[in-house]
Structures are given as C-alpha cells and as structure tokens.
C-alpha cells in the first residue's frame with residue numbers, strides 16, 4: 001500500500017494500542033445517548049445510520065487488517081461483509097446505500113458486541129500489525145475519525161427531520177454571545193511557486209500527494225470565515241433571488257429546492273433560528289456561517305465582489321498554522337461553529353469550500369487492491385473543502401487535507417472564506 005504515507009501510526013505496539021483505543025472509544029461515546037431507533041434510522045441516501053457507522057468502521061479493521069494480515073483469523077460473521085462494505089467493488093456485492101436504514105437487524109447491542117470483539121482481537125494482534133501493516137492501522141483510524149464526523153452530521157440531519165426536535169446533548173453550544181465582529185480584513189498571501197501536497201511527514205490520505213510545485217498569482221485571503229451576520233445581509237439584499245450572482249446549476253438548484261437560507265435555518269419573526277445537535281437556537285450573528293452548498297458559497301462571493309480561494313491558495317496560507325488549534329471535536333457533546341475572539345487560524349469551525357474541483361494531483365496513483373478505491377474513484381463532480389470543522393476529531397486534519405463533496409451538498413459543517421486577486 002504505497003499510496004498512504006507509512007510514518008503514522010508510529011511507535012511501538014503499545015503506543016499503537018493506545019491510539020487505537022482512544023479513537024475507538026470516542027465512537028462509542030458519540031452514540032451513548034442514542035436509542036436503538038435513533039441509531040437505526042436513515043434520513044436520506046447521503047446519510048447513514050449511526051449503527052451502520054459503528055459496524056462499517058469495525059468491518060474495515062476486520063477486513064483489511066485482521067482478515068488480510070493476521071494468520072488464522074476467522075470472520076465474526078461472514079454475512080456482515082455484505083451489510084457493512086460501503087463501496088469497495090473489490091470486496092464484492094453489498095447492501096444498497098439508500099437502504100441502510102432498513103437494517104433493523106443486527107441490533108445496536110450486537111453491533112457494539114461486534115466492535116468489542118474486533119477490538120479485542122486487534123489489540124491482541126497489535127505486535128503483528130506494528131510489524132506488518134502499521135500504515136493500514138493508520139488508515140483505519142483516520143477512516144474511523146472521518147466516520148465520527150459523518151455520524152454527527154448524519155444524526156443532526158436525522159433529528160432535524162423529527163418534529164419533536166430531539167437534542168443529542170441537552171446543553172446549548174455555549175457561545176456566550178452576542179458578539180461584535182469587525183469587518184473581515186484582507187491578508188496578502190505568498191505568490192509564485194509554492195509546494196502543495198503531503199510531503200511525507202506523518203499520515204496523509206493518498207489523494208494529498210504527491211507533493212508538487214504550484215504557481216500562485218498575487219491574491220489575498222480574508223482573515224476569517226464569512227459570518228452569519230454577513231449571511232443575513234446577503235439574504236436581505238435578495239441574494240437568493242438574484243440570478244446574476246449564481247452559477248447556472250446553482251440557480252436551477254435554488255429554484256428547484258426553494259432555498260432561502262442555509263440548511264437548518266428557519267425564520268423566527270425577524271430573526272433566524274438554526275437546528276443544532278442541541279436543538280433549536282438563535283443564529284449567532286458572529287459565528288461562521290455553516291451548512292451552505294458550493295453554489296451558495298460561490299453566489300455569496302460574487303455578491304461580495306470576491307471569489308472562492310483555490311485549494312492551493314488555502315493550503316499555502318495554512319501551512320505554517322497549527323492544525324490542532326481551533327474549534328474541533330474533543331469529546332462527545334454539543335457541536336456547533338462558534339465565534340472566536342481571536343481570528344487568524346484556518347482550522348476548525350467550518351470546512352471551507354474552495355473553487356477547486358477534486359481531481360488527482362500530478363503523478364497520483366491509487367494503491368493496488370481494495371484500499372485503492374478509498375479516494376481515487378471519487379475524483380469527479382466534487383469540489384475540495386479545507387480546514388476541518390467543529391465535528392472533525394482534533395488531530396485528524398492538516399493543511400494538505402482534501403475533503404470533497406458535491407456542489408449541492410450541505411449537511412456537513414460547510415462554510416467559506418473569501419479570496420480576491422490583487
């Protein structure tokens with residue numbers, strides 16, 4: 001597996017066990033308050049039930065580590081490969097994604113038991129894993145972290161569609177507003193040749209490489225993401241009803257879907273409320289706007305007389321920043337983008353749309369075998385997002401990280417930062 005940098009999951013078998021236990025424990029913490037039904041229902045084809053996330057991440061470890069690398073290992077239940085394989089053609093046929101919510105069996109308890117048995121076996125086999133496939137362990141852990149974020153965003157989408165407006169966590173997002181936010185400032189950025197992509201220090205997904213040179217023209221980036229207050233102005237200025245601001249596909253989408261604001265927003269008299277994992281709350285004007293599509297981000301940028309950054313502009317600006325800073329996921333609890341008194345960092349809070357299509361970097365080669373399907377086959381029709389969000393497990397993201405979604409999708413914590421030519 002040469003397409004994933006092999007340095008991570010670094011350390012002794014004992015250190016790998018500790019990393020493994022920490023990641024696996026967070027997934028269970030996230031579902032601790034969920035009922036069997038909460039964990040089983042599916043709100044749309046793009047989203048998956050919490051139970052499915054728990055099982056699929058375990059299937060990944062069981063298949064690509066235990067089955068493939070631990071001599072004599074026997075699958076817990078061979079039927080579960082059909083249920084919990086996501087999209088790996090090389091692993092054979094699978095249950096249709098839009099029907100994951102129909103899996104009332106196995107029960108949540110059986111899935112958790114499956115997880116624990118996979119954990120137990122993998123912990124016992126960690127010496128073998130450390131010796132033979134530490135890079136696959138790193139991939140499995142980073143994969144599970146991706147699913148932790150999806151579990152939260154999928155749960156939010158599910159609860160939003162329940163008229164009882166359930167809250168995963170009772171307390172609010174704890175923003176302590178209202179806040180006064182200064183107008184965004186423009187920060188001139190590096191121009192000329194810059195190095196883009198993962199250079200091999202620590203784990204990176206295959207799509208982050210190879211590292212290569214890229215030429216940047218003179219440009220500036222906003223010193224913070226676009227806020228909800230600025231989004232109010234966009235709405236009040238008829239941004240959603242002004243076709244000249246929109247990409248053609250975006251204008252068709254706005255009209256077909258009758259979009260009048262970000263996902264999870266509703267009017268409350270003259271104010272706006274938004275649905276969160278802690279129920280309905282007033283929209284904090286000072287917090288970064290979230291749950292917007294690429295179409296909305298692009299239209300807003302046009303309205304503001306700016307543009308979206310390219311992924312290379314974003315990455316070059318973030319290379320000297322600490323990716324472990326910012327509003328990110330540390331533990332189970334309220335998850336919501338928040339106002340930050342100090343701007344400057346580019347990580348956490350909201351994934352920032354770029355105007356760059358998700359395509360292979362020069363020289364990209366997918367790995368051989370099933371794990372080669374991890375990223376490469378999705379490199380069409382999607383755009384790159386950078387920086388991680390409030391639902392991204394801290395430690396997961398970095399400057400070269402390339403998230404990707406289709407231009408209409410907005411159930412992730414997606415926002416934007418403006419860019420302009422200078």
Ligand SMILES: [Fe+2]
Pocket residue numbers: 056086143147
């Ligand atoms: Fe997955």
